[in-house]
Amino acid sequence: xxxxxxxxxxxxxxxCSTTVSAQSDSIEGRPQxxxxxxxxxxxxxxxxAIRQYEQIIQTNxxxxxxxxxxxxxxxxxxxxxxIIAYEKALLLNPSLKEAxxxxxxxxxxxxxxxxxxxxxxxxxxxxxxxKLSTLKALACFFFMLLVISVLSLWGCRRKGLVxxxxxxxxxxxxxxxxxxxxxxxxxxxIYYYKMSMKRAIMNQTQELKSSYEEQGNPIETLHExxxxxxxxxxxxxxxxxxxxDGRKGYLPSSTFTPIVPNSTQAE
Numbered sequence: 001x002x003x004x005x006x007x008x009x010x011x012x013x014x015x016c017s018t019t020v021s022a023q024s025d026s027i028e029g030r031p032q033x034x035x036x037x038x039x040x041x042x043x044x045x046x047x048x049a050i051r052q053y054e055q056i057i058q059t060n061x062x063x064x065x066x067x068x069x070x071x072x073x074x075x076x077x078x079x080x081x082x083i084i085a086y087e088k089a090l091l092l093n094p095s096l097k098e099a100x101x102x103x104x105x106x107x108x109x110x111x112x113x114x115x116x117x118x119x120x121x122x123x124x125x126x127x128x129x130x131k132l133s134t135l136k137a138l139a140c141f142f143f144m145l146l147v148i149s150v151l152s153l154w155g156c157r158r159k160g161l162v163x164x165x166x167x168x169x170x171x172x173x174x175x176x177x178x179x180x181x182x183x184x185x186x187x188x189x190i191y192y193y194k195m196s197m198k199r200a201i202m203n204q205t206q207e208l209k210s211s212y213e214e215q216g217n218p219i220e221t222l223h224e225x226x227x228x229x230x231x232x233x234x235x236x237x238x239x240x241x242x243x244x245d246g247r248k249g250y251l252p253s254s255t256f257t258p259i260v261p262n263s264t265q266a267e
Contacts, residue, residue: 033052033055033056034056034060034065036052037049037052037053037056037065037068038068040052041068041071041072044075046072046075046076047076049068049072050069050072050073050076053065053068053069053072054069057069061088061092062092063089063090063092063093063096063099064089066085066086066088066089066092067085067086067089067096067098067099067102069085070082070083070084070085070086070089070099070102070103070106071102073085074102074106079106079109079110079224079225080110080201080202080203080224080225080257082102082106083103083106083107083110083201083225083227084201084257084259086099086100086102086103086106087103087196087199087201087259088259090103090196091193091196091197091259091260094128094132094189094192094193095128095129095130095131097125097128100121100124100125100128101121104121106225107225107227109225110223110224110225110226111223111224111225111226123188124188124192126185127184127185127188127189128189130185132186132189132190135182135185135186135189136186138178138182139179139182139183139186142175142178142179142182143179145175145179146172146175146176146179149168149171149172149175150172152168153165153168153169153172156168195229196259196260197259197260198229198230198231199227199228199229199230199258199259200227200228200229200230200241200256200257200258200259201225201226201227201228201256201257201259202222202223202224202225202226202227202228202255202256203224203254203255203256203257204224204255205221205222205223205224206221206222206251206252206255207219207220207221207222208220208221208222208241208243208247208249208250208251209249209250209251210249210250211250212238212240212250216249216250219247219249220243220247220249222251226243227244228241228242228243228251228256229241229242229243229244230258231248234253234258234261236253237252237253237254238250238251238252238253239251239252239253239256241256
């Protein structure tokens with residue numbers, strides 16, 4: 001229940017931001033049905049809350065609504081559905097820290113307990129501490145400072161200002177590090193967004209085969225809730241997939257649910 005309240009607090013915090021994302025929710029602006037669903041969840045009436053949220057998602061698939069739906073799914077033991085809801089919430093709002101935390105716990109509770117394909121949790125949290133638009137603005141700002149530093153250093157050396165040159169050189173190195181850090185955080189967010197577009201969750205227990213044919217050698221027995229990555233198009237009845245550890249194989253398309261349905265995937 002605390003996690004549901006935290007989600008509301010996150011939405012309230014977004015109102016104070018100067019650059020409010022399109023995926024953020026305003027608690028005051030939510031439809032009455034969302035408030036009813038939240039109230040049902042707070043009363044631990046998760047079955048009715050799930051039905052309410054599932055209806056809301058049809059017309060308002062916001063990150064907060066999807067996150068709260070995931071919490072309700074998790075409370076009734078529907079781990080696979082909880083993972084899908086959390087993943088969809090993170091696609092809309094990658095900075096939703098509670099959803100990243102919960103989805104890691106959900107993956108860890110599955111029978112396979114494979115990694116979700118992300119990096120160390122502290123690094124993931126750090127890279128999502130700022131929104132992508134903010135990071136891009138910072139990267140441009142640091143690049144401009146770097147150019148100014150290089151020009152200033154060149155001018156000081158021409159004039160023989162040794163001490164000033166050393167100070168500007170030190171500042172330039174610091175700016176270069178900050179620029180590189182912002183670019184790394186941008187690359188991290190873009191990479192995992194693309195990976196999430198390819199992500200799918202197992203619906204049932206199924207053997208991962210080494211070839212397209214039915215008689216292919218089994219590679220691994222996958223269970224409900226395991227994360228896989230789709231390679232190629234989703235229209236194929238037998239789909240080539242990859243596990244988080246890099247192993248590849250083939251699965252029937254009916255045995256997993258893509259996070260983003262009916263989209264064209266490319267490796």
